[in-house]
Amino acid sequence: xxxxxxQTLTQGILALLLVMVMAFTIAAIFTxxxxxxxxxxxxxxxxxxxxxxxxxxxxxxxxxGLDQKPQxxxxxxxxxxxxxxxxxxxxxxxxxxxxxxxxxSPQLSHYMIIAIIVTIWLAVVVNFWPFIGKVKNIAGVGxxxxxxxxxxxxxxxxxxxxxxxxxxxxxxYHEVLDPKGIFNFVSAIVFIISCCPIILYLALFDSWILxxxxxxxxxxxAIINTILVLLITFVFQYFFIDILEMDMMVYMVLVPICxxxxxxxxxxxxxxxxxxxxxxxxxxxxxxxIATSMGLLMYAIYYNLSPYITGQDLVAGKxxxxxxxxxxxxxxxxxxxxxxxxxxxxxxxxxxxxx
Numbered sequence: 120x121x122x123x124x125x126q127t128l129t130q131g132i133l134a135l136l137l138v139m140v141m142a143f144t145i146a147a148i149f150t151x152x153x154x155x156x157x158x159x160x161x162x163x164x165x166x167x168x169x170x171x172x173x174x175x176x177x178x179x180x181x182x183x184g185l186d187q188k189p190q191x192x193x194x195x196x197x198x199x200x201x202x203x204x205x206x207x208x209x210x211x212x213x214x215x216x217x218x219x220x221x222x223x224s225p226q227l228s229h230y231m232i233i234a235i236i237v238t239i240w241l242a243v244v245v246n247f248w249p250f251i252g253k254v255k256n257i258a259g260v261g262x263x264x265x266x267x268x269x270x271x272x273x274x275x276x277x278x279x280x281x282x283x284x285x286x287x288x289x290x291x292y293h294e295v296l297d298p299k300g301i302f303n304f305v306s307a308i309v310f311i312i313s314c315c316p317i318i319l320y321l322a323l324f325d326s327w328i329l330x331x332x333x334x335x336x337x338x339x340x341a342i343i344n345t346i347l348v349l350l351i352t353f354v355f356q357y358f359f360i361d362i363l364e365m366d367m368m369v370y371m372v373l374v375p376i377c378x379x380x381x382x383x384x385x386x387x388x389x390x391x392x393x394x395x396x397x398x399x400x401x402x403x404x405x406x407x408x409i410a411t412s413m414g415l416l417m418y419a420i421y422y423n424l425s426p427y428i429t430g431q432d433l434v435a436g437k438x439x440x441x442x443x444x445x446x447x448x449x450x451x452x453x454x455x456x457x458x459x460x461x462x463x464x465x466x467x468x469x470x471x472x473x474x
Contacts, residue, residue, distance in 0.1 A: 124392070131388035133471045134462050139420075142455040146446075147428045156223055158453040162231040163212065164205025166238040166268055168460045170261040171197060173242045177464045180258040194466030201465075208269070218295050226282060226296035229308050234272035236315045241268055243322045244329070244348060245341040276300075279307045309371045314352045316378035321348070323382065323410070324403030369436055372444045373418060380451050381414030382406075387463040421447045 149157055171177060178186045179200060185193060212230060213221055241247060241264050250260040250267075277298040284303055286292050300307070321328050321344075329344050359365045359374055385393060385406050393409070394402045425443060426432050428450075433443035462468065 127389055127392050130468050130471050131384075131390075134459075134468055135384065135388055137471070138455055138458045138462055141458050142450055143424065143428050145454055146450050147430075151429075154449070155228075158449045159223060159228055159231065160205050160209045161453050161457050162205075162228060162235065163209035164201045165231075165235045165457050165460075166265055167201045167204040167208075168457055168464075169235070169238045169242060170265055171201060172460055172464045174247060174261050174264070175257065177467065180256065180261075190466055190469040194461070194469060197465040198461050216296060217293065220293070220295060222293055222296075224291045224293050224296055226280075226291070226293065226304075229280060229304065230272060230276045232308065233275050233311055234269050236311055236318075237271045237275070238265070238268040239315060239318055240345070240348075243318050244344045246337070248337040248341055275311070280304045281307075305367055309367050309375075310352065310356060312371055313356045313375045314348055316375045316382065317348050317352045317355065319379060319382040320403075320407055320410070321351075323385075323406040324399055327399035327403065366437060368441045368444055372448050373415075376448050376452055377414030377418045378411060379414070380417055380456065381410035381412070383456060383459050384413045384417070385410040387459050390463070390468075417451065418447065421451055 145157060146154060171179070177197065179197065182196070185196060188196070209231070212227060213223070216227060216230065247260055247264055250263045254260045254263060278300050279302050280298055280300045281302060282289075282292055282297040282304050283299060286294070286297070330340065356370075359370050360367055365374075394405050397405065422435070422443065425446060429446065433439065433446055435441070435443040462471075
């Protein structure tokens with residue numbers, strides 16, 4: 120077992136280095152404007168990647184026999200399908216939300232980020248309810264979940280996001296993409312992103328927390344756990360922003376985004392084998408500690424390597440208009456996260472696993 124864990128960790132480290140090289144190469148070869156387009160379409164492909172990975176177990180149930188195909192053929196097919204999906208969804212979002220204007224703005228990227236987090240919520244918290252058990256085949260469950268994710272994301276974006284405070288300041292502002300919702304867009308996107316690590320950290324405890332009060336019965340599980348996530352997120356964010364008085368944008372990158380990245384390193388890079396035999400809640404606690412530490416370590420790496428990758432001295436914080444913070448967010452979660460799903464899931468560590 121000791122040798123197996125060593126081998127798993129070695130494969131995980133090699134996979135992480137590969138992902139970083141790929142992500143940094145993508146970030147280096149594109150101009151800042153073109154890089155934003157790349158990040159946008161990567162974001163658009165991520166919900167499909169989540170469905171393929173979590174629900175369909177890195178397979179496509181509507182393509183017969185794909186699960187029997189060798190690597191890298193299988194991984195390439197999964198990657199191409201998710202890429203085509205991302206291009207189609209991204210293009211539709213631009214045309215529909217921007218009402219026919221082919222424009223790109225953080226306003227659209229926010230919608231895509233919401234769709235990703237809603238997809239994670241539907242997968243982890245709701246467990247694909249109400250489609251599981253109601254829809255006859257697993258392919259249909261995935262498709263309906265994706266549709267619901269984008270519909271719910273649109274409702275969240277429309278109801279809660281307001282960009283009017285930057286209408287005369289931001290060159291990227293487009294009135295056609297301003298739903299003029301209830302909250303300032305910064306507060307809205309920071310809270311929604313903060314929900315993501317809370318969901319994923321709770322999932323590190325398996326069913327020890329998420330099924331504790333409901334017995335896993337729907338719809339009680341979905342309702343109670345959603346309320347739990349929202350309450351924990353509120354308290355968590357209040358602690359960092361209101362008590363510790365962290366800048367909201369700096370907090371978003373340094374805390375929740377790093378936490379999310381850390382979870383995928385702990386789980387995906389180790390093939391979910393880390394502390395496999397440790398009982399809960401110790402297993403979850405150990406993973407939380409390592410995920411948090413890994414997330415902060417990766418932040419430091421991305422932060423310090425950014426001048427060499429971008430060729431610019433991007434400045435973090437308000438004084439630098441959050442250029443470095445946003446670059447780290449884009450490169451860490453916008454680019455590296457989807458690549459992790461490709462390398463560890465779609466390709467199943469192809470060329471890295473010991474033959």
